[in-house]
Amino acid sequence: MKGIKKRLFLNxxxxxxxxxxxxxxxxxxSIKNYYYKSVEQSLNEKAQSSATFYDQYLNKNYANLSDSLAPLVENNTEQQNIEIQIIDKKGNILxxxxIVSAEKIQTNDFQKALKGEASTWTGNNFDTNEKVMSASNALKDLDSNIIAVIRVVTSLEDVNNLILKYLFLSMTLLIVILICIFISSTILSKTIIEPVREVNDIARKMSKGQFNxxxxxxxxxxxxxxxDTLNYMASEILKAEETKNDFISxxxxxxxxxxxxxxxxxxxxxxxxxxxxxxIEKGLKVILRETDRLKNMVDELLDFSKLEGNKLVLNMEKTDIKEEIEEILRLYDGRAKKERISLQSKFTENIPEFSxxxxxxxQVIINILDNAMKFSPKDSNILINVSTLENELIIEIIDNGYGIAKEDLPKIKDKFFKGNSKKSGSGIGLAVCDKIIKLHGGSLELKSELNKGTNVIIKLRIN
Structure with a gap:
């Protein structure tokens, strides 16, 4: 379980x-792009407005180049975060x-400004090595010739510090979230693993036969x-064990x-x-009768074993149903007279031969008839009614015997079930009959009422 818990937690x-x-x-x-874009927009606007101001006012009012450029710088000396540079076409800061640097300016924004394109550049200051951003724009004379470049530069230190502040706050929040996730994932894995561990422990006990x-x-x-499935399985195994013990007994x-x-x-x-x-003959007859009884019980067990293993093969042949049932009734005639039970049969006309x-x-008819006689009192009646309805052959074996309790009726066809009956029997005869009829593609139903009798209905589809 440690492996599952670890994998679940880590995943x-x-x-x-x-x-x-x-x-x-x-x-x-996104935050960095937002602030950098804001700075870039501000610098571009400043460079553009300065270039426009020079073009519209200063260029026309000053004959000397230096005099016309000086106001652009002087007007921005109070803005501490922004540096205004006037650069000649060779890159020298005029x-x-x-602070006037001796280094020549050859940045991308300057190069593009010389071509008449407004542009920005981000990099490190040549003198202080701090992160800066610059925007450049061309300054033109009255004939629209580029005479110099105005370059607006600002430090990104404050912006980067602000971004780092946001980064710190977000990382702090992330750590708090991770701690919460760690706690919640530990609890979650525990809520999953603990029930699994309990299921595993109980399953091991069940594997050792502790089905309680x-x-x-x-x-x-x-x-x-x-x-629920394992609990149900354990209950069913206990029931099967109890049924098996009852059957063996x-x-x-x-x-x-x-x-x-x-x-x-x-x-x-x-x-x-x-x-x-x-x-002596009486004793031999008892031995013969009890031997037949043992044989029948063993045959029932063998048949049931074959049916459970799906090994029973049917030998299908055309059969006169009426003749077979009448022959069975003749076999039981002596026993019926001895037990004072009236055996009757009723057949509709034109019962077809059946495969x-x-x-x-x-075997099915004998088993059901034997049960009917076994659970019927003296001076009672048993009727075998054979009829056809649409494409079905219907055989009803009706008695007015002791009947079956309502609570036992749903389980009466279950293997080994005998209910509260004290009569002899293995409890598998009816289960065998039900499986044989199903192999024929039919059905076996029981209707019964306690102390009023039982009606066993066999339905077979006519081919």
Whole structure:
């Protein structure tokens, strides 16, 4: 988790820092450009106005060049931040409101002014090496010939100091923001990592079989959904474990009963305790009946295993449904008479031959009919009603037996479910029937009311 927390924290922090530094850089460039443009505009206006003043007034009123240029410098001596220079065409400073430098002026603004273009220049002063900006404009005689250049120079030190002040303030603000981001990202990463750590810890316990553990849901986000999923999974595993234990207990009991009967009668017959042949035959019949019962239980388990693994292959063939059901009823006729249960059948006319797996179809009908008889009292009725509706074959097995409790009905087709019934059985017969019918492309439905009876409805689509 330390790795995730570190990556999350660093990615968030680096991303925000890049954005903030980019904003800071753009802001400082914008501030610098704004102030430099303001100074440039001011210098250009000063140089232009001075050149215009000379052209309109001084040039006409003074015959001597020096006399005509001097007022341009004298009028600006009080402006401490601005230096006015009058430069001849060779770059020599003729007049200046500041210190006259011996260095020749050859800057870009001067060169362009000699061509009649107003221009500015930013660089370092030759004497003081401080950052300055200058604007130059040509001075012309009455014949419009360039005789000199007026150059307005100002120091950028105050502007740069102001920009540095803004930079300091913005950097201070940036540091404060970064501290806030550091704190918030730490809290954010903790709110993400702590639930993940809890999920991981509980998941490890679950992997060791501690399915009673539950994850506390802190937020309604993806981690919260994961917590709900793991909690649900643990609940379902506990239910499956409980169902499995109930099934093992039930099957063990179901296997023990016939095995006890077989062992008891087998030992009695072997010891020769019976001299009466009829008693021996009775014991052998019990052994045979209980053996068949064991075989049926094992067959159910094998069928269920195949169905769960999708390994059951149907052998489809044209089948006379009416004939198959009547044959099944004949098989149960003796048992029905013994238990005083009335077995009846009803068929609509022209029931078509149907493509089914004959043995699996019989298995389904026998299982449902066996359940109906098992859960019906004496002197009750069971009806098998076969009909067609549009493109469906409908088989209804209706009894007026004990019925199924309302709360058990939604789970009655679940594997291993037996409800509160004390009757023998593995609890997988109906689940097997449901899967077999689904493999045929049909459906199996149950309608039941406690103490009133059950109606099992099988629907198969006619090909």
């Amino acid at each position: 968030y922090l680096i991303g925000v820092c890049l954005v903030l530094f980019s904003v800071e850089l753009i802001l400082m460039i 007049l200046s409101s500041g 553990e539950r994850i506390n849901k802190h937020y309604n986000d993806e981690i919260g959904e994961l917590s 039930s099957v063990s009991h179901e296997l023990r009963t016939p095995l006890t009967a077989i062992k008891g009668w087998g030992e009695t017959i072997i010891t020769g305790s019976f001299e009466d042949k009829e008693e 089914v797996d004959r043995n699996r179809f019989k």
